[in-house]
Amino acid sequence: MKHLRATDRLRETAKTWKRGKATDMAGTHDTTLEESMEAMVSGGVFRGEPMDRHTSFGVGGIADYFVVPANPEETVRLVDFLAALGVSFLPLGKGTNLLVLDGGYRGVIISLKNLQGLQIRQEDDDETLLVRGEAGLPITRLIDCALKDSLEGLEFLAGIPGTLGGALRMNAGAWGSEIKDVVRSLTLVVPGRGAEVIPRSRLAFAYRKLELPEGSVIAAAELAVRRGDRDVIEGRIREIMDKRKKRHPLEYRSAGSVFKNPPGGVPAGRLIEEAGLKGLVVGDAMISELHGNFIVNRGKAKAAHIIELIEEVRMRIRDMTGIELETEIVIVGEDL
Numbered sequence: 001m002k003h004l005r006a007t008d009r010l011r012e013t014a015k016t017w018k019r020g021k022a023t024d025m026a027g028t029h030d031t032t033l034e035e036s037m038e039a040m041v042s043g044g045v046f047r048g049e050p051m052d053r054h055t056s057f058g059v060g061g062i063a064d065y066f067v068v069p070a071n072p073e074e075t076v077r078l079v080d081f082l083a084a085l086g087v088s089f090l091p092l093g094k095g096t097n098l099l100v101l102d103g104g105y106r107g108v109i110i111s112l113k114n115l116q117g118l119q120i121r122q123e124d125d126d127e128t129l130l131v132r133g134e135a136g137l138p139i140t141r142l143i144d145c146a147l148k149d150s151l152e153g154l155e156f157l158a159g160i161p162g163t164l165g166g167a168l169r170m171n172a173g174a175w176g177s178e179i180k181d182v183v184r185s186l187t188l189v190v191p192g193r194g195a196e197v198i199p200r201s202r203l204a205f206a207y208r209k210l211e212l213p214e215g216s217v218i219a220a221a222e223l224a225v226r227r228g229d230r231d232v233i234e235g236r237i238r239e240i241m242d243k244r245k246k247r248h249p250l251e252y253r254s255a256g257s258v259f260k261n262p263p264g265g266v267p268a269g270r271l272i273e274e275a276g277l278k279g280l281v282v283g284d285a286m287i288s289e290l291h292g293n294f295i296v297n298r299g300k301a302k303a304a305h306i307i308e309l310i311e312e313v314r315m316r317i318r319d320m321t322g323i324e325l326e327t328e329i330v331i332v333g334e335d336l
């Protein structure tokens with residue numbers, strides 16, 4: 001009988017995953033892999049986790065593993081371990097810009113929800129304050145902190161429902177500002193290289209994206225802000241939240257804007273509205289009647305319904321205008 005060393009057994013498991021047989025693991029899971037991850041992280045290792053619980057769309061099949069590091073050090077160990085084995089993994093914030101397909105995700109979802117540290121420090125020039133947040137910090141907490149400490153410059157992020165890490169990865173923005181405008185540096189976990197602090201000058205931001213080395217995970221970031229007038233800051237935040245309530249279908253589950261705005265100035269939402277597509281329905285997925293760029297889940301939508309709507313919109317806009325709409329939301333996983 002052939003005895004495999006622990007690392008060989010892990011590699012065998014990784015190969016099985018790559019062959020797409022990970023669903024077999026629901027019954028005959030590999031204890032070696034699971035135990036290794038359990039020994040590495042203290043926030044939990046969950047096998048067969050339904051992703052509809054972790055995405056704002058409320059859809060998505062089962063992830064083979066959903067693993068929760070408790071701190072950046074555990075994140076580094078986990079990322080190194082999975083990358084060395086060639087196991088697929090995906091960092092997750094609040095899942096508010098993410099569509100997981102109905103067949104689920106083959107590999108490990110790394111939830112950063114326990115990385116919520118937040119500190120503020122004064123820079124040498126006295127005027128700039130640096131807000132250091134860990135990746136899983138909800139944007140709502142960042143905004144609460146800005147308000148409490150009268151920090152000016154982050155108001156545009158108010159109402160964006162994700163985490164700091166997700167906002168950086170997506171270069172989240174609204175009302176003419178993007179998070180790239182306030183980033184000073186970020187702490188990046190790169191497989192095999194540990195955690196590195198990368199200054200803003202070396203970060204390649206683009207419209208709704210930040211280019212990162214393959215397999216890297218944002219662990220934390222520093223944002224540069226100024227001390228401002230509390231009433232002014234509060235007024236701006238309130239104005240933004242009011243606009244969001246009026247313009248966005250917040251009573252439904254969604255992932256925000258589905259499509260990027262195409263070059264040329266006409267927003268994707270307007271193109272969709274002008275094409276008469278508002279209210280279009282597939283299953284329980286619907287193009288919002290309020291905002292053309294939102295697809296909402298009316299209750300029991302499946303990822304397949306959302307994908308069908310996306311394809312329909314792209315086809316009709318292409319036929320009518322010649323414009324090729326690109327998705328802003330990140331689509332991962334397998335079909336059923």
Ligand SMILES: Cc1cc2nc3c(=O)[nH]c(=O)nc-3n(C[C@H](O)[C@H](O)[C@H](O)COP(=O)(O)OP(=O)(O)OC[C@H]3O[C@@H](n4cnc5c(N)ncnc54)[C@H](O)[C@@H]3O)c2cc1C
Pocket residue numbers: 056090091092093094095096097098112135136159160161162163164165166167168169170171172173174216217218219248250254255256257330
């Ligand atoms: C009602 C509503 C309104 C919205 N309004 C806006 C808006 O005005 N402007 C805007 O830009 N967006 C908006 N969004 C979209 C979304 O909230 C943002 O893109 C948000 O920044 C995503 O953060 P998240 O933590 O949910 O990321 P997730 O959805 O969890 O992840 C998104 C992507 O980032 C990656 N990722 C997440 N965390 C990390 C990390 N730490 N390191 C590396 N990669 C990571 C994931 O793998 C995935 O590819 C809205 C969404 C909703 C539902």
